[in-house]
Amino acid sequence: MKLIPYLIGWSVLVLVVITLALYRRMVTEKEDDIIHLSDTSGAVASQQIQMARRLESIDRWGKILTILSILAGLALAGWYGYIKWIETTAY
Numbered sequence: 745m746k747l748i749p750y751l752i753g754w755s756v757l758v759l760v761v762i763t764l765a766l767y768r769r770m771v772t773e774k775e776d777d778i779i780h781l782s783d784t785s786g787a788v789a790s791q792q793i794q795m796a797r798r799l800e801s802i803d804r805w806g807k808i809l810t811i812l813s814i815l816a817g818l819a820l821a822g823w824y825g826y827i828k829w830i831e832t833t834a835y
Contacts, residue, residue, distance in 0.1 A: 757813045
């Protein structure tokens with residue numbers, strides 16, 4: 745059985761995880777880490793809350809996709825090992 749299509753799918757999943765990590769880094773470059781207590785209008789605090797929500801969403805998807813890519817990689821490695829084991833015992 746050919747593993748190439750599955751390997752391509754796994755590679756795409758890993759690229760999505762890497763792209764998401766780079767996107768998170770790009771988003772955090774604009775992040776303001778200082779707590780603004782004297783902000784009377786609340787605009788800065790509102791922006792910080794929006795940024796925190798965006799980062800939580802990115803982190804949640806990052807964790808989910810990372811776990812999926814690790815599990816898929818382990819499954820592919822196990823499947824490849826099983827195929828090679830069957831091929832060597834067939835002789």
